[in-house]
Amino acid sequence: MNNKNKKGIEVSIALSESVKLCRFEAISAYPITPQTHIVEHLSELVAEGELAAEFITIESEHSALSACIGASAAGARTFTSTSSQGLELMHEILFIASGLRMPIVMAVANRALSAPLSIWNDHGDVMAARDAGWIQIFCENGQEAVDSIIIATRFAEDRRVLLPVMVNLDGFILSHVVEPIEFPAQESVDAFLPSYDPLYTLHPDRPLTMGAYALPELYTEARYAQENALINSKDVINEVMGEFGKKFGREYRVVESYNCEKADTVFVAMGSMNENIMTAIDELKSRGKEAGLVKIRLFRPFPSEELAEVLSGKKRIIVIDRAMPGGAMNGPVFSEISSLAKIRGLDAILSNFILGLGGRDVVPEAFIDIYNESMARTSTFVKAAKTNYRIVGVRE
Secondary structure, eight states: OOGGGEEEEEHHHHHHHHHHHTTOSEEEOOOOTTTHHHHHHHHHHHHTTSSOOEEEOOSSHHHHHHHHHHHHHTTOOEEEEEOHHHHHHTHHHHHHHHHTTOOOEEEEEEOOOSSSOOOSOOSHHHHTTTTSSOEEEEOSSHHHHHHHHHHHHHHHHSTTTOOOEEEEEETTTTTTSEEEEEOOOHHHHHHHSOOOOOSSOOOTTSOOOSSOOOOHHHHHHHHHHHHHHHHHHHHHHHHHHHHHHHHHSOOOOSEEEESOSSOSEEEEEOSTHHHHHHHHHHHHHHTTOOOEEEEEOEEESOOHHHHHHHHTTOSEEEEEEOSOOTTSSSOHHHHHHHHHHHHHTOOOEEEEEEOOGGGOOOOHHHHHHHHHHHHTOOOSSOTTOSOSEEETTOOO
C-alpha cells in the first residue's frame, strides 16, 4: 500500500478508530492498564457525537461484560475491552457470552497476572481464558489490530458463527506505541460490514427466554452444539479474511509462515514477538543457517489442518510460549502443537521455550540462542524430567 495513506498514531487510539468505523452501537468497559486508552478514546468519540453509540459506565469488568450481554441480546452491535485481572474478573461471564452465542467483540491488551503485581505484557491472562468458548485472534502489529476488529466483527455476526471474539494485542508493546496505520474509508467498511441483523432479540413485545435452565438430559447437547459452532467457525473466518484481502489489499490467514519453504527448523509463536523472531531468522540466514517462523493468528478454534500442512516434513519445531504452564508439563501453545504432532504423525523433534513473562524484553539474539540450543536436542521429551520446557533467562 502507498505510505501516503498511512497515519502515525498510537495503536490503542487506532483500534478505537476502527471500532468507530465498524459503527458499534453499544460499548461497556472498565478502565484497566494497559487497555485504558482504548475506552478513553471511545468515550470521547461517543461524547463528541462522532460515534452514535451508547457508552455504558459501570463499576467493574464483571459488570462491563454483563452489560455487553444485555446490549447484544437486545440486538446491538457490542464492543468491550479489558486486560489481565479485568479479564479474569469477567471469567464467569465469558462462558455466558459464548453459551448464549452473543457476537461481542472484545479487545484484550494482554498483560501479566498478579501476584506479584505487573502491568507489563505476557499471555497469562488470555491463556487462563483460552477455553471459554470465544474465538481468539492474536495480532503482530498495530495494522493487524485495526484490521482484526473489522474482520472479527464481520465473522462474529455471521449467522453461521454467532460467537464472541477476543482480539489480542500485546500490552504496551503494541497498545502504547505509535505506528504507521492505514485506515480504510468509512464507505468501504460499510460495504464490507453490513448492519447487524440479529437472529433473536429480547423485546417486551415478543417475549423469549435466553440461557434457560438445562436439565442433565439437555446440557450436553447444548454444549456440543456450541462446540461445533466454534470448530466450524474457522471456515467462515478463512472466508472473511479472504474477502477482506480482496477488498482492502491486506492479506490475512489463520496461520502464516515466514521463510519456511527451505527451512527444516521452524519457530511457532503468536503476537508481537514474531517480528523479533523474523529479525533473528534473517540474521541466522546471514550466518548460513536456515530457520522459519509459523505464526498462529487464530488460536481458538485451533487451526490444526493449516498448522499440520505447514509443519509437515519439518525436522525441528521450536514452540514459544509467553505464559507459565501452571503446573503442566508444557506451555499452553506447546501442548496444542505436541498433540497435533502425535495425531498427524509429524516426525519432528519439538522443544518448548517460555520467555517474555511480565514484560521482560526478548531481543532477536535470544531466538538465535534458542535456535542453537534446539539444534543440539535429540528428542522431544526428556525422560524423568519434571517439566518439558525451559524458561529463558530465569535466575534460579
